Amino acid sequence: MPQNGTMIRVDHVTKSYRRDRIEIPVLRDISIDVPTGEFLALMGPSGSGKTTLLNLIAGIDRPDTGKVVVNGTDIDLLGESELARWRARHVGFIFQFYNLLPVLTAFENVELPLLLTGLSRKEKREHVEAALNLVGLGDRIHHYPKQLSGGQEQRVAIARAIVTDPTILVADEPTGDLDKVSAGEIMDLLDRLNKEFKKTIVMVTHDPRAAEKAHKAMHLDKGELTT
Amino acid sequence: MFIIKLVLKNSIRHKLRTFLTIVGVAIAVMSFGFMRTIVTAWSSGVQSSSENRMITRQAVSFIFPLPYSCLQQIQQIPGVTEVSYANWFGGVYKDAADWKNFFPRIAIDPETYFSVYPEFIVPADQFAEFKKERNACLVGEKLAREHGFKLGDLIPVEGDIYPGRWEFVVRGIYRGKDQSTDETQMFFHWEYLNERMHVETPGREGLVGWYILTVHNAADMPRVAKAVDDRYKNSRSSTKTETEREFQQSFVSMSSAIINSLEVVSYVIIGIILLVLANTIVMAARERTKEYAVLKTLGFSARHIIGLIAGESMFIASTGCVIGLGLTFPMAVGFAKAFPTFFPVFNVETVTIILAVIVALFAGVAAALFPATRAVRMKIVDGLRSID
Ligand SMILES: Nc1ncnc2c1ncn2[C@@H]1O[C@H](COP(=O)(O)OP(=O)(O)OP(=O)(O)O)[C@@H](O)[C@H]1O
Ligand SMILES: [Mg+2]
Numbered sequence A: 001m002p003q004n005g006t007m008i009r010v011d012h013v014t015k016s017y018r019r020d021r022i023e024i025p026v027l028r029d030i031s032i033d034v035p036t037g038e039f040l041a042l043m044g045p046s047g048s049g050k051t052t053l054l055n056l057i058a059g060i061d062r063p064d065t066g067k068v069v070v071n072g073t074d075i076d077l078l079g080e081s082e083l084a085r086w087r088a089r090h091v092g093f094i095f096q097f098y099n100l101l102p103v104l105t106a107f108e109n110v111e112l113p114l115l116l117t118g119l120s121r122k123e124k125r126e127h128v129e130a131a132l133n134l135v136g137l138g139d140r141i142h143h144y145p146k147q148l149s150g151g152q153e154q155r156v157a158i159a160r161a162i163v164t165d166p167t168i169l170v171a172d173e174p175t176g177d178l179d180k181v182s183a184g185e186i187m188d189l190l191d192r193l194n195k196e197f198k199k200t201i202v203m204v205t206h207d208p209r210a211a212e213k214a215h216k217a218m219h220l221d222k223g224e225l226t227t
Numbered sequence B: 001m002f003i004i005k006l007v008l009k010n011s012i013r014h015k016l017r018t019f020l021t022i023v024g025v026a027i028a029v030m031s032f033g034f035m036r037t038i039v040t041a042w043s044s045g046v047q048s049s050s051e052n053r054m055i056t057r058q059a060v061s062f063i064f065p066l067p068y069s070c071l072q073q074i075q076q077i078p079g080v081t082e083v084s085y086a087n088w089f090g091g092v093y094k095d096a097a098d099w100k101n102f103f104p105r106i107a108i109d110p111e112t113y114f115s116v117y118p119e120f121i122v123p124a125d126q127f128a129e130f131k132k133e134r135n136a137c138l139v140g141e142k143l144a145r146e147h148g149f150k151l152g153d154l155i156p157v158e159g160d161i162y163p164g165r166w167e168f169v170v171r172g173i174y175r176g177k178d179q180s181t182d183e184t185q186m187f188f189h190w191e192y193l194n195e196r197m198h199v200e201t202p203g204r205e206g207l208v209g210w211y212i213l214t215v216h217n218a219a220d221m222p223r224v225a226k227a228v229d230d231r232y233k234n235s236r237s238s239t240k241t242e243t244e245r246e247f248q249q250s251f252v253s254m255s256s257a258i259i260n261s262l263e264v265v266s267y268v269i270i271g272i273i274l275l276v277l278a279n280t281i282v283m284a285a286r287e288r289t290k291e292y293a294v295l296k297t298l299g300f301s302a303r304h305i306i307g308l309i310a311g312e313s314m315f316i317a318s319t320g321c322v323i324g325l326g327l328t329f330p331m332a333v334g335f336a337k338a339f340p341t342f343f344p345v346f347n348v349e350t351v352t353i354i355l356a357v358i359v360a361l362f363a364g365v366a367a368a369l370f371p372a373t374r375a376v377r378m379k380i381v382d383g384l385r386s387i388d
Helices: A050-058 A080-090 A106-116 A121-134 A150-162 A180-195 A208-213 B002-011 B015-047 B070-076 B124-132 B141-147 B190-200 B218-231 B244-287 B289-297 B302-338 B350-377 B380-385
Strands: A006-019 A022-035 A039-043 A065-070 A091-094 A168-172 A200-204 A216-221 B053-058 B080-088 B105-108 B136-140 B154-159 B164-176 B186-189 B210-215 B239-243
Touching (some): A006 A200, A022 A065, A050 A168, A091 A150, A106 A150, A180 A200, A180 A208, B053 B244, B070 B080, B070 B210, B070 B218, B124 B136, B124 B164, B136 B141, B141 B164, B239 B244, B244 B350, B289 B380, B302 B350
Parallel strands (some): A039 A200, A039 A216, A168 A200
Antiparallel strands (some): B053 B210, B136 B186
16 A cells, blocks of 8 residues: 555445334435545534444445445455454454453453464464553553453553554544543554554544544534535 | 353353353253153163063953963963963061062062073072072062161061061072162062961962963964963953063053153253253343444454354353253162162163253253344444443
């Protein structure tokens, strides 16, 4: 991929959900280009379709019409298991509520995505420790999620998202459940991942302070882009 | 490896729920094993019957005797190799309310009985002693163990069918040829019974409870049965001759209603195991919907999700099965102790164990079927939106 080429291209995408036989249009003819190395914030009122758009980019949902191309791959053309493999290889996910597995330690949670790779035990261990050190939790590797603060849990989740060195990072309101201080730390971390590690990031947020860290903000309203 | 670790960690997430489910499965497996053991014990009498033995009894009922004079006549019938005879003695030994004291006491002809029943093995010296003494008796090894009978012991019995006080001296202890041989009986001289009848209740001498015939060739049996029964057709004591297997089945079938219902209940138990297990697995899988969605998001496949759910189901089912089978043995031993003469042979058969394992494995798979299908079909976006 050429530097500063297009990393993510959303091309005339529409999406609607059915509820009780009624079609609810969620995204109407959305087109976006996200250059490589971009840090994009998606903003907009609740129900405007931000999460839906993010899910389409991340390949965990499919558009009704239009296409999504990431890093040169037209992901609509992939079958279910190909898509799963593609996600494992190319996408790092960060959720609002962290979504760590409560029965696994920080180490084991971060190790999860690596289990699908052919890495040796030793390599996995090194990767996991590097990722946890990067998010500043090198001393908490044997803690369970419930023994961590919300901010720490989110940092474990970020470590899990980056441990496979994915092509893009998607984050859905990563600071939505955190206090100001923790939110600031998470934003600094994402900023660092973007600047130092050149990760392309798409982040949904309600928080204008969070959006400030991004290079660019786009606004969705009732399924349409307003800026 | 990871799947196994996660299965175990998931299983102990709700310790109490998992524990109760395992206990439920264990109790059900134990009941299943125990009931199957009763069913097999009940029919083992039929299974252990010999291929070449036949029984001739009074046509109307087993409780009416036949004249001793039939012996020679039956011996004459072509195809018959040997004939022996016996009487059911009954009587009361010690406290009749205790099942333990209810063992079979049978008057037999020592000259022929053990050659038609070669599965009863008596040491030669003991057998010689037994033959010498009028009121000697032989007891089965299991019976002797149960009551602590030793050679030379006196067994007093209060007669009912044959009134009076009877005393028998233990002169031998027989052993069964294999596991299925009944070692709970007591045998004594028919001659002794007959003598006392002759003196004490004239008119009741010279009577035989039933005859045991051996035939040279099992294919001859229908012909021999017909020949014997035709011989006595119009006499006062008409006979009914059948193979030993048929004869024993006629006893077993008296209780076949009970056996059938036990059999039905044992199948109902399979359903109970399934319900107990399915309830837990469905609940657990529902709670973890969001986690399965996260795993799928990270690229884990249907295979992994199925492994997680089925693994937990199998883990609980097999743990319960092992504990349940572990309990079946002491339960069977306890039952055999409490009712030693209820069933001549009471063992947990290998086939019962295999059956219980199959049942548990089947329940493990079946319980996971619905929740696993549901989890695999679930769309990631819906799973992520579910609240936990
Ligand atoms: N899986 C789904 N099934 C049915 N309806 C859905 C589904 N996902 C989203 N919707 C509907 O689509 C619309 C947009 O949802 P979406 O989650 O994308 O909004 P959002 O902008 O992320 O909102 P919020 O800021 O509250 O997270 C909403 O009306 C929602 O109810
Ligand atoms: Mg949202």
